[in-house]
Amino acid sequence: MTTIHLAVFGIGNVGSTLIHQIQKIKSELLKSQHIAIKIPVIANSTLAFFANDNEMNWKLDFEKFSEPYTIEDVIYHFATLNVEHAIAVDVTASNHFIAHYETLIKNGFHIVAANKVANTLDYNFYKRLRNVLKANNKEFLYETNVGAGLPIIETIKGLLQSGEQITKIKGVFSGSLSYIFNQFSEGELPFHQVLNNAVNQGLTEPDPRDDLSGKDVARKLLILARELGINVELSDVKIQPLVPKHLNGSATLQQFNVQTHQLNDVFSAQKLKLKNESVLRYVGWLDTAGNTLEVKLISEPKASPLGQLKGTDNLFEIYTETYKEQPLVIQGAGAGKVVTARGVLSDIIKLSRHLQKINVGKFV
Numbered sequence: 065m066t067t068i069h070l071a072v073f074g075i076g077n078v079g080s081t082l083i084h085q086i087q088k089i090k091s092e093l094l095k096s097q098h099i100a101i102k103i104p105v106i107a108n109s110t111l112a113f114f115a116n117d118n119e120m121n122w123k124l125d126f127e128k129f130s131e132p133y134t135i136e137d138v139i140y141h142f143a144t145l146n147v148e149h150a151i152a153v154d155v156t157a158s159n160h161f162i163a164h165y166e167t168l169i170k171n172g173f174h175i176v177a178a179n180k181v182a183n184t185l186d187y188n189f190y191k192r193l194r195n196v197l198k199a200n201n202k203e204f205l206y207e208t209n210v211g212a213g214l215p216i217i218e219t220i221k222g223l224l225q226s227g228e229q230i231t232k233i234k235g236v237f238s239g240s241l242s243y244i245f246n247q248f249s250e251g252e253l254p255f256h257q258v259l260n261n262a263v264n265q266g267l268t269e270p271d272p273r274d275d276l277s278g279k280d281v282a283r284k285l286l287i288l289a290r291e292l293g294i295n296v297e298l299s300d301v302k303i304q305p306l307v308p309k310h311l312n313g314s315a316t317l318q319q320f321n322v323q324t325h326q327l328n329d330v331f332s333a334q335k336l337k338l339k340n341e342s343v344l345r346y347v348g349w350l351d352t353a354g355n356t357l358e359v360k361l362i363s364e365p366k367a368s369p370l371g372q373l374k375g376t377d378n379l380f381e382i383y384t385e386t387y388k389e390q391p392l393v394i395q396g397a398g399a400g401k402v403v404t405a406r407g408v409l410s411d412i413i414k415l416s417r418h419l420q421k422i423n424v425g426k427f428v
């Protein structure tokens with residue numbers, strides 16, 4: 065039997081759902097795979113609960129017994145347990161938590177993250193993290209950084225390992241922007257009403273300009289580019305933002321909300337320019353020929369995979385030497401706590417099975 069100890073950092077939407085999913089599959093995993101998963105540490109930004117393991121009632125225990133902590137307290141707690149393999153799970157939305165990665169790795173932890181920050185900072189940090197992982201024989205899995213539970217990074221890695229040359233990746237990487245342009249392109253509603261509908265259904269960030277700025281799509285594109293070995297920074301991504309400067313920057317959310325009708329003319333003009341049987345899509349576009357990375361609004365034939373996109377789905381078209389004319393297409397829900405937690409859990413199990421096979425990288 066292989067025992068995996070987890071320290072779960074972040075108990076918001078994804079973290080709580082993940083703990084719940086682990087509790088549900090625990091006994092089956094032990095029976096069928098001979099892998100025991102334990103969660104001796106659960107933490108948010110200020111408090112942690114230390115135990116031997118956490119059971120179904122972890123929320124109550126956390127409320128009653130959690131205490132202020134440092135990362136060293138977590139490392140110490142793991143050292144006091146008979147830990148075979150340790151994984152730190154970063155399901156925070158924090159810019160700061162990644163500062164602990166190096167300490168955790170050097171103290172025996174592998175990392176599984178939904179948090180994108182470590183992969184989107186400057187390239188020096190990205191490279192340094194990989195060097196530290198290699199030097200300490202540790203793994204870092206982050207499938208949910210792009211497309212939530214969809215197997216995007218794994219597919220790209222598999223293609224590269226099998227000698228495929230990836231030439232282009234193009235797709236809709238944002239659920240909210242997928243919804244907005246799927247509705248706007250084919251319906252009759254003016255743009256501001258489609259946007260309001262998306263906000264009212266909770267599909268956008270609280271300030272929808274965070275989605276409309278294109279930055280989140282750009283971050284995902286950057287992660288994919290780096291996966292292909294392209295040495296780029298976020299500033300290298302050419303972004304066509306969907307909000308004009310005067311409605312962003314110093315304009316408050318309230319000021320923006322009462323002026324969203326100003327967006328109508330811009331997008332109606334784009335819609336009028338569409339050729340027959342075409343629709344608008346806001347895409348991330350990576351071309352390896354010139355290492356170009358763009359986030360832009362394009363016209364797409366209705367009959368294409370991107371043109372047929374519905375609801376809030378994400379869609380990734382991957383072009384390679386083999387998938388030249390017809391791309392390899394991955395489509396499905398690209399956000400949401402359940403699919404994201406499932407993706408994180410899938411990374412944890414993949415890593416556990418790897419550790420079970422090689423039985424190296426034991427906690428030190």
Ligand SMILES: NC(=O)c1ccc[n+]([C@@H]2O[C@H](COP(=O)([O-])OP(=O)(O)OC[C@H]3O[C@@H](n4cnc5c(N)ncnc54)[C@H](OP(=O)(O)O)[C@@H]3O)[C@@H](O)[C@H]2O)c1
Nearest residue numbers: 074075076077078108109155156157158178179399400404
């Ligand atoms: N939700 C999705 O659909 C989705 C999809 C793909 C990826 N993701 C990624 O998954 C991550 C989690 O998302 P979420 O929706 O679960 O966020 P969330 O609901 O805002 O929860 C964030 C959690 O992280 C904790 N946290 C913040 N800073 C921390 C720190 N320095 N150390 C330890 N814990 C810290 C917060 O604790 P406090 O309450 O104390 O602040 C909170 O428990 C994010 O990085 C997000 O980008 C989410």
